[in-house]
Amino acid sequence: MAANTGSTAQQEQNQDILMIEGMRCGSCAIAVEALLKKQPGVRDAAVNFAADVAMIRWDTEKPRLASLQQAVARLGYRLHASVDPDRSKLQAETVRKHLQRRLAVAVVFGMWSMMPALLIYLAPLGAAEPEVLWPLALASGLFAAPVVLYSGSHFYRVGWRTLLAGAPGLDSLIFLAVFAACIISAWQLAAGSHHVYFDAAVMLITFQLVARLLDTSVRRRASEIIRRYLQDVPEQVTLKTPDGQLETRPLKDVEAGQHILLRAGEQLALDGEVICGHGQADLSMLTGEHMPQALGPGAELLAGCQLVEGGLELEVTAGVGQRRIDRLSRSISALLSRKTTLQRLTDRIARVLLPVIVIAASLAVGLALAQGAPAPEAAARGLAVMIISCPCALSLAIPLVITMGHANMVNHGIVLRDPAALEAAAGVGAIVFDKTGTLTTGEPAVNSITPAGNWSKSTLLKLAQDILRESSHPVARGLMAEPVRSSVPASEGIRESVAGAGTRWLNGKDTALAGQARWLREQGVAVPPTEDTGMSVHLACNGHYAGKIGFQETLRPESAPTIRQLVRQGYTIYLLSGDTRTACLELATRLGIAPEHVLSGYSPEQKQSFIENLEKQTNAVFVGDGLNDGLALAGARLGIAVGNAASATGAAAAVYLTESIARVPATLQLAQRARKLMYQNLFWAVSYNALVIPLAIMGWVQPVIAAIAMSLSSLCVLLNSLRMQSQVSGGTQAPS
Structure with a gap:
């Protein structure tokens, strides 16, 4: 290890x-x-x-x-x-707007270019007289000019660059096909012929712009992940200068070694070590522990944690760019740079197709010349090969599946953020659940009330609520949610909070205490032997022990049924958390998860490492909620964020469930369906090329027919992708 x-x-x-x-x-x-x-x-x-x-x-x-x-x-x-998330976001928005403008020009002028071309095709049926055919061909070329020169300009630049880099792909093929179509068409016009192919070039450019816009709209999300990750912490801190003055400073102006103050209710923006003061901090955003942790001098605190009680002075140990949260962001960027199986497969197909298509086009030209065909006809045959074999369907295969199913899936509370990750759903053997916020609500609920002496359960509960009424501790929030049968109004009194220990309440002549058993003993209260687990509150009034109230994590109502359903479907269930071993085992027992599949005390990096090791044995899904899950969600082959997921977590996950984990079984079935359709589309796109290229080489397909056939291949991919939509529209569960 x-x-x-x-x-x-x-x-x-x-x-x-x-x-x-x-x-x-x-x-x-x-x-x-x-x-x-x-x-x-x-x-x-x-x-x-x-x-x-x-x-x-x-x-x-x-x-x-x-x-x-x-x-x-x-x-x-x-x-x-x-990595600058703001620059990346601006670039993504700029690309989207450019594509929209280029597509608008292509659609408007493309329609006008197609109209005279259509009359030329229908001329043998009497749609146009022979003397107007050449002017119609010229008009088709003039209307195609904005599409060719403006809408398709990006394809030419990228195609040329990829050729120079020695990695030609789809853009290089588009560049060659459009260039050949325009050159041959201009040649035909100069020779007085009306056999032009501007419409084929227009259709090629338009279809590719549609594919790029779809692909951009469903996949460019990574800048939001990092930007939201860093926005989850404040942008300013309270700096304590060497002469004791307090100043509000931007994060970038604070360096390691300087001192900052953190007050109750504030979130820490920089990593630091406690110099003086005591308090309790909510570490769940980074560690997943559901109970606040007591802090004192020497304790380390990370950016993103929130101080629940007390006040701290810290020495900054890491400035902007070096914080733990910055390292997590960089790790997510590294994970996002990985390529999935489908991405690598599509890249390989595109790289192989280009030389194959160029060779096939050259072969068609050579064969036509050898058969005695004139040069324009031979060139047209080569052009037909390039157009008919252009893998438009290949570029549409993945984004169309996601786009067609996206709207209906949103209606069922399932939001797809990364279509490339859906291929991991096939053959999933294990599902790993985070605990706090995923299977539980994150706030404890009253589990037991044990009064002592003359106290009753209702009076003990009323005493606890009076003492902790102003506390922001999670236990206090769970306590306030418990109904009280007393008609006596709440007493104000004076409350003194001792960070990490308890609360003292002074009400007239009465003094009441609520907190840890150890603290009550220090105040002179005779507390029976007990263990402080952090999930119980001991109470005393005027120096006499009154009893204790026990708490347990509030299990989400859908957690147990969902776990049982997944187990019945054959999945192995793991519980992975940053919380204590005792808390994790107690919850696993309630859910029926085997103790050997319970992993506790894991940091974000350890969670991601566990997911990677597990996936060496079987395909795994990680289901989580909270900032501490972002790394595991981004690193998992299929990450699912649920419920009130933190903004960074929701963006880092491949799938976001807006309601609850009850949608996890349906999500897996839908993802499996999507992956199946993606592979079917890829298979059709490749099979189509294998079928039509030999026909085009033999000269049996004219360029215009090639353009129509290319469109039909994309239409077949579209119709197959529509099956994703129909499968979802019937209900929340997709059939296998």
């Missing part, structure tokens, strides 16, 4: 996350990735278009950033040393 940990640490030291600005599609990412892999000192590189990030690895010496920036700049992109 130690060796494995050391190896992992070494890998983390020899990798870095960089941001790439200027990418507009997956082909851009392919070109940048291929270029980075060729740079001296770079052992491996992975670029993710959706996250705008590049992860580079090296063996011994880190490559110079300036050299990498120069190399990437040659392709027209910019490389940054750190």
